[in-house]
Amino acid sequence: MSVEFLRATPLFHDLSETELEEIVSILREESQPGGATIFRSDENCSDLYLIRNGFVRLFDSYGSVLATLGPGSLLGEAEFLRGLAHNTSAVAASDVHLWSLPDSELRQLLQRQNGIGIKLSQNFGEQISQLEDYLVEQLVRTRALGGLPHRVIGPMARSMQPRQLQRGSFLYQTGQQAEALYLLERGALELQPSPTPEEPSPTASLIEPGNLFGVLPLLTNKTYDASAFSVDDCLIWSLPAATFHNLSSQYPHLRRALGRHSRSRLSLIDQTQAVVRLAQTPLFGKLEPTSLHAVAQRLVLQHVPSGESIYRLGDSSDALFLVDDGEVELTAENESGVLQELARVDVGSYFGAMSLLTGEDRRENATAIRNTNLWVLYRSDLEELVRRLPAIREALDQAADQPPATRHEQVTVERLRRFPLLANLDVDELREVARHLKQAHLRPGEQVFRAGAPSDALYFIERGVIRLQLLNGAGSWTRGDGEVFGEKAILSDEPYGQSAFSETEVDLLYVEYPGLEFLKSRLPSVATDLHRILSQPAGTEEVHSGQPPRPSVEPSMEAPPGFAPGRRETTPTDDLPPPAGRPYPDGGGWFSNLSSWGKIRLALVILLLAYLGIVVAPSLLGITF
Structure with a gap:
């Protein structure tokens, strides 16, 4: 030819x-x-x-x-x-x-x-399918995507398009919204950060052929924090943002693999926002703006997809985390070995600080329950800040050694007589009650427990206001000085029907199992009063519309193992043996505790078993009726 x-x-x-x-x-x-x-x-x-x-x-x-x-x-x-x-x-x-x-x-x-395939693609106007094998091989060679199977890489390779970029041109510039994921085929690109007062001439980083770039802005839905400038004629493969998001919803491993290998310092916009959020946290709230800005400059942006673990129980603590966007669930096993939720951490809150400050291993699991952007302060950066800025060391020491102002005095008989529920007890009975009580101090907006969580404690309000929010969000009411809450769930052996948040600074006394069993079995008058409260007509509380305030404190500091979410132990009145656990309800209590959908599923299972036993089994065995 x-x-x-x-x-x-x-x-x-x-x-x-x-x-x-x-x-x-x-x-x-x-x-x-x-x-x-x-x-x-x-x-x-x-x-x-x-x-x-x-x-x-x-x-x-x-x-x-x-x-x-x-x-x-x-x-x-x-x-x-x-x-x-x-x-x-x-x-x-x-x-x-x-x-x-x-x-x-x-x-x-x-x-x-x-090169033949690239020319054919350009002449045809789109990537030809015969280039898929080559692109798959190129993508597999990248550090982020090397472990993914062909069924994930293949659709990604088929969707990428070639793009020529002449020397001296910008592919994108600082501040632009992320448009695509890029793979450099040939040529060379520089990522040029924007100048700052601290660094008027920042150093550009060179991207060489075979490398992915533009990943983190695409994952986090943020603007580019550096400009991509071609220092040579370049051929670039691009995966449009809309196509990437469609693929990552079909293949979650794609987002996870890219998220694990993508980190960067915060952009100037995020640093400004971080200073504001750091000032609102108990850990850094007393620092001067210059110190807050120094902390913000050390923060690292990390993307964690939904369902991805951030750290696990027993891991070494090497960082603390602030939630920029998304939500994180903290969980740990209870004394029965059942995994329980300790807290949920959303935008503006932080977690993982206490383990970092004390040097202990992680005491909980942290998992993203939505696609989440985190600002991470690593131990090495924190240690460098502490060496340079004594004010930060002082703030961290105060957080680790709990300020004296938050410590409670010993629980006395006089303190307990302020509660109408305990007012009729004699001195010996009150002293016995005091042995089982623990204390907690809550800041405004902290969560005591969530609706649906297992009921494990009865709470006495010494000072402050607690708002109780219905499970369906339809209304709320408050409890104040001298009142109790959590009593209905305790007596009915059901999960909490409301969420409880502190509206003001709150001092609490609370009793958990086996102390609750002592109150109900050995102090009949207390049990009678609790049942009287339980028998009150519904709706006697003042109900308000609206949502409870969001917690804004560090969950792992406020919810150590054995404590309800959002609650911080101060000085216990006495050492107690491990909880003996909650007794199970008698009779058919397990069925009444099932949700409506759970009862429907149980009925369907029973019908299926009946069908198998009456119709299918006899026919298989040759039995006729």
Whole structure:
């Protein structure tokens, strides 16, 4: 075959002499008599045909003639290059001589000569399917995607498009919204950060061929914090943002793999926002603006997809985390070995600080329950800040050694007599009650427990206001000095029906099992009063609409193991043995505790078992009725 004949077709017109010869070397010559079918509609398109001489008619699926093609024409070009089945039928209108280009041969050639595939893609206007194998291999070589299977990488490779960038051009600039994920094929790019007062001439980083970039802005939905400038003519593969988000929803491993390998310092915009949020936290709230800005400069942006673990119980503590966007769940096993939720940490709150300050291993699991952006302060950066800024060391020491102002005095008989529920007890009984009480101090907005959580404590309010929010969010009411809450769930052995939050600074006394059993069994008057409270008509509390305040404190500091979420232990009145655990309700209590959907599922299981026993089993055993 003549190289010039091949060059005359638009698809191959700009290939070099050597590249055309490579194509010619894999072509196969065929001859078909007039009336012969070359391919049919809906058949797999495994070859691209070039007519040498003769004529071919194309028919649609209804048998209508669409076109008659002659020498130099390509047959099935679009379907072949897109990896689709034929959507037309081709029949020889006369004796015809063809050259065929097999898909398998072209794929092997493009593995060796990817430049041919890139030119064909540019001439065709989109990536040709035969380049998929090559792109998969390139993506697998990247650090982030190397461990992913072909079923995840393949769709990503098929969706990437080539883009030429001339030397001295910007691919994107600082402040632009993320538009795509990029893979540099050839050339060189610089990422140029914006100058700051602290660093008026920041150092640019060089991106070399074979590397992904633009990943973190795409994952976090943030603007670019550096400009991408070409220092050489570049060929870049791009995956549009919309396509990436569709793929990552189908293949969660894609987002997870990229998130694990993507970190960067905060942008100037995020640093400004971080200073404001740090000032609102108990840990850093007393620092001067200059110290807060120093902390913000050390924070690292990290993306954690929904369901991904941030750290696990027993891991070494190497960082504290602030939630920029999303939500994190903290969990730990209770004394029965059941995994329980300690707290949920949302935007503006932080976690993981106490383990970092004390050097202890993690005492809880932290898991993202939505796609979450975190600001991370690593131990090495924190230690550097402490060396430079004594004010930060002082703030951390205060957090680790609990300020004296938050410590409670010993629980005395006089303190307990302030509660109407305990007022009729004698001195010995009050002292016995005091042995089982623990103390906690809450700041405004802290959570005591969540609706639906297991009821494990009865609470006495010494000072302050607690708001109780209904499970369905329809209303709320408050309890104040001298009142108790959590009593209805305790007496009915059901989960809490409301969420409890502190509206003001609150001092609490609370009793957990086995202290609760002591109150109910050995102090009949207390049990009677609790049952009287439980029998009060519903709706006697003052109900308000609206949502409770959101907690804004560090959950792991406020909820150590064995404590209800959002509660911070101060000085216990006495050491207690491990809780003996809650007794299970008698009789059919387990059924009454099921949700409506749970009861429906139980009924369906019973019906299925009855069907199997009455209908299926006898027929299998040959039993007739």
